[in-house]
Amino acid sequence: MDAPLLFPRIVPISFFLLLLHVSQSNCLDISQCIAPLGMESGDIKDEDITASSSFDSGNVGPRQGRLKVETNGGAWCPQTPATAEPEEWLQIDLHTVHLVTSVGTQGRFGNGQGVEYSEAYILEYWRPRLNKWIRYRNYRGEEILNGNINTYLESKTELDPPIWATKIRFLPYSYHKRTVCLRVEIYGCRWTDGIVSYSMPQGDKRGPNWEFYDSSYDGFWDDGRLKHGLGQLTDGKTGSNDFKVSFYEHSKGWVGWRNDTRNGKPIDVVFEFDEVREFTNVNIFCNNQFTKEVQVFAKAEVFFSIGGKRSRGQPITYEYMEDRIFEKSRNVSIKLHHRIGKYVKIQLHFAARWILLSEISFDSEVIKGNFTEEEDEQEISASTNVKSQGASSSSGSGSESPPNKSSPSPQEFGQYMGVIAGILSVLTLLVGTLVGYIILQQRRRKAAGRQETYVPSNCEKAALYSEPIVLGQNSTNTQYMDSSTRRSEYAVPRLKTRPDPPSLQDIFPKPPSFPPAQEHYYASTEICNARFTPPSPPLSTPPLIRLSRQPRYVSNSNHYVGP
Structure with a gap:
């Protein structure tokens, strides 16, 4: 009776633990x-x-533009005053891509003699994939950042969203023309994820006022598709469980697509990395407000490529189990089984009307080696046409030649390599088993050879063996036996054995063969009055050796002598 009650309790608890994981x-x-x-x-x-x-x-060159450093003039001061159309800039080269999360500025203190500072400034950044300078805007779309109010206090500004940059420029800004000086610092960390850019279709609108766009994307928007940039899917920030809260807070935590605008086609997100990498996992943070027509994707397919033109091998397919119990946002992790590539394409299939994503990250490591790019389909078709034309021309000339076999595709090559690797693994296992069996048999033989027969210490080995004695003959005749009748070729161990225990007949006298007289059973008056003399005990039974003797005869006569 209790089992049906416990089952509905156990299932939600286990499911909730799985959801937390x-x-x-x-x-x-x-x-x-x-x-x-x-x-x-x-x-x-x-x-x-x-x-x-x-x-x-x-005195006030760019080298003096370091935060909290008082050397020479005490700051960098441009040659022309700052205006509402800034032209002067201070540039810092980081050499590698960094994720910059905040910046700080100061004016020129100059040991109390400086009076110049910048009330506002604009940021610009550059990285190789963009190949151009991008002006920074926050989530509210503002370009002008607040600067200093005096010459000595640092004004630190958090960048929301952060920026990925190799070079950064500070452009002093002023609503009216004025002389400014500047000292700066950059805060952040090195970008180690290796993602250079990602490309995908731009998000869709939900109603007249809601736009699930990737508003922080810094690449190009070409024909409804985002290219060569980075944005919300890689900024390290995740949206809240209720996508409306993120929208009203202007944090733009979600990028969304609607199923009916895609004609049933999946969403493609293509990631480009700095080098060829080995991938172990991809983590996709999704919204699951199924009561508002938002669910986690039904299926995901992950493709890998070296050159970005064609996929390499079969894709990894992952099917998500539908959850219509909890509406909590979640991170879905997909194992990538150490696949290799420089480009990764993720296809997400709809499970409901909407898919909302907030973050996509990879677990990967740079791998060194010589990798060849996949051929384009047009190149393959052109090469096959050339081969077919060559074959037709050779056949037309009258010389028959075997048809040219095209080289196996990367998918077929991967399958062949998988089969070969499986066969080698099985052969290795068989050889290892055979070697182990041989070693085990040798050890058993060695252990059996060490076992020796116990030999008493008080006798020699030779004393253990003697010639066999023919049973049924006495010892006197045995010593006169002919040597030819002896079987000396067989060695019989001469073992000392205990003699057989004597029979009870040898110890106790035999009973008489006939019952005694009656007077022997009853005592008479004479015996009772007279002195009783016990009879002598009967003679013991002669030993077995005497009973077994044969009768003797005198030589040259048949006269019986007796035992």
Whole structure:
């Protein structure tokens, strides 16, 4: 009676524990990416700090633009005053892609003599994949960032969203023309995920006012598709369980697509990496408000490529079990089984009307080696046409030649390699088993050879063996036996055995063969009155050896002598 009651309780608890396990996110922890990158400490070299101009390059040049450093003039001061159309800039080269989460600025203190500072400024950044300078805007679409109110206090501004940059420029801004000086610091961390860019269709609208766009994407928007940039899916921030809260807070935590605008086709998101990598997992943070027509994708397919033109091998397919119990947002982790590629394409199939994504991250490592790019389908078709034309021309000339076999495709090659690897594994296992069996048999033989027969210490080995004696003959005749009748070729061990125990007949006298007289059973008066003399005990039975003797005869006569 209790089992039906326990079952509905156990299932939600186990499902909730599984949900907690799935919901753990492995994406970038942006809260730990807040370290200064080296303007104040000097980790950024002087030659990596440049400027459009300087009022006095030796006194207030770009090298003096370090936060909290008082050297020479005490700050970088441009040659022309700042205006609402900034042209002067201070540039810092980081050499590699960094995730910048905040920046800080100061004016020129100059040991109390400086009075110049910048009330506002604009940021621009550059990285190789963009190949152009991008002006930074926050989630509210603002370009102008608040600067300083005096010459000595640092004004630190958090960048939301953060930026991925190799070079950063600070452009002093002023609503009216004025002389400014600037000292700066950059906060963030090195970008180690290796993602150079991702491309995907832009999000859709939900109603007249809701736009599930990737608003922080810094690449190009070409014909409804985003290309060559980075944005919300890689910024390390995840949306809330209720997508409306994220929308009203202007955090833009979700990017969404609607099923009926795609004609049933899946969503393609293509990631480009800096180098060829080996992938173990991909983590996709999804919304699951099924009561509002939002669910986790039904199926995901992951493709890999070296050159970005064609996929390499079969895709990894992952089917998600539908959850219509909990509406909590979750991180779905898909194992990638150490697949190799520089480009990764993820296809997401709809399970409901909407798919909302907030973050996609990969667990990968750079792998070294020589990798060849996959051929394009057009190139393959052109090569096959050339081969077919060559074959037809050779057949037309009258010489028959066997048909040219095209080289196996990467998928077939991968299948062949898998079969070969499986056969080699089985052969290795068989050889190992055979070697182990042989070693075990040798050990058993060695252990059996060590067992020796116990030999008493008080006798020699030779004393254990003697010639066989023919049974049924006495010892006197045995010593006169002919040597030819002896079987000396067989060695019989001469073992000392105990004699057989004597029979009870040898110890106790035999009973008489006839019952005694009656007077022997009853005592008479004479015997009772007279002195009783016990009769002598009867003679014991002669030994068996005497009873077994044969009668003897005197030689040359048949006269019986007796035993």
